[in-house]
Amino acid sequence: MTGVELGDGTTLSADVVVLALGSTPATRWLTGSSLRLRDGVECDALCQAAPGIYAAGDVASWHNPPFGTRMRLEHRMNATEQAMAAAGNLLGDAKPFAPVPYFWTDQYDTRIQAYGVFPPDADVRIVHGDPVDGCFAAAYGHRGRVVGVLGWNTPRQVRTLRRLVVERASWTAFTVVPALRPATVN
Numbered sequence: 427m428t429g430v431e432l433g434d435g436t437t438l439s440a441d442v443v444v445l446a447l448g449s450t451p452a453t454r455w456l457t458g459s460s461l462r463l464r465d466g467v468e469c470d471a472l473c474q475a476a477p478g479i480y481a482a483g484d485v486a487s488w489h490n491p492p493f494g495t496r497m498r499l500e501h502r503m504n505a506t507e508q509a510m511a512a513a514g515n516l517l518g519d520a521k522p523f524a525p526v527p528y529f530w531t532d533q534y535d536t537r538i539q540a541y542g543v544f545p546p547d548a549d550v551r552i553v554h555g556d557p558v559d560g561c562f563a564a565a566y567g568h569r570g571r572v573v574g575v576l577g578w579n580t581p582r583q584v585r586t587l588r589r590l591v592v593e594r595a596s597w598t599a600f601t602v603v604p605a606l607r608p609a610t611v612n
């Protein structure tokens with residue numbers, strides 16, 4: 427069979443099928459505590475869930491100030507960095523945890539790297555290479571700003587592009603300013 431058979435017996439033809447599994451934060455043991463549990467343990471920008479209680483990693487959702495939104499990330503790098511930030515704040519740093527989210531994964535011979543956020547309604551532009559060649563970088567624009575960059579076997583290019591997310595570069599300028607055109611990313 428070259429497709430997917432649905433529950434009602436119909437078959438959708440497909441050359442490749444991607445199976446994606448979700449995960450749920452394990453917060454049941456905290457039910458009944460005073461902590462707010464909504465998509466994980468809800469924390470403020472300091473990773474604080476309640477006075478003296480901090481959370482980090484997959485289980486924590488927190489307000490990321492530069493992005494102006496609540497996030498919960500399921501990435502190794504975030505688990506490490508947020509744990510350090512939460513520990514620092516527990517010891518009195520009082521420093522908001524404000525990273526540009528970063529994720530990488532090696533899938534066989536493909537290295538995928540992503541900086542920033544990727545809203546479903548973002549504009550996407552290939553800024554280096556070509557997906558057909560299995561080697562490209564893409565930029566994501568949302569509400570007039572560059573909010574994410576994705577690298578597919580392009581570690582060098584995506585590292586260069588990261589600054590656009592850090593600087594919240596204008597999406598319009600990104601598409602017209604020569605200095606930021608794909609050719610200069612090489």
Ligand SMILES: Cc1cc2nc3c(=O)[nH]c(=O)nc-3n(C[C@H](O)[C@H](O)[C@H](O)COP(=O)(O)OP(=O)(O)OC[C@H]3O[C@@H](n4cnc5c(N)ncnc54)[C@H](O)[C@@H]3O)c2cc1C
Binds near residue numbers: 499502505532
């Ligand atoms: C199959 C798979 C592939 C992945 N690949 C990538 C990847 O390529 N790149 C990437 O960046 N990230 C990847 N991730 C995600 C990454 O592994 C997680 O983001 C990271 O491990 C989160 O770390 P954490 O410490 O927050 O949570 P975890 O690593 O889940 O650690 C939480 C620990 O708490 C324990 N625990 C839970 N409840 C209790 C309790 N009540 N009492 C005591 N202990 C408890 C759990 O048993 C667990 O050991 C992958 C995850 C999976 C499952």
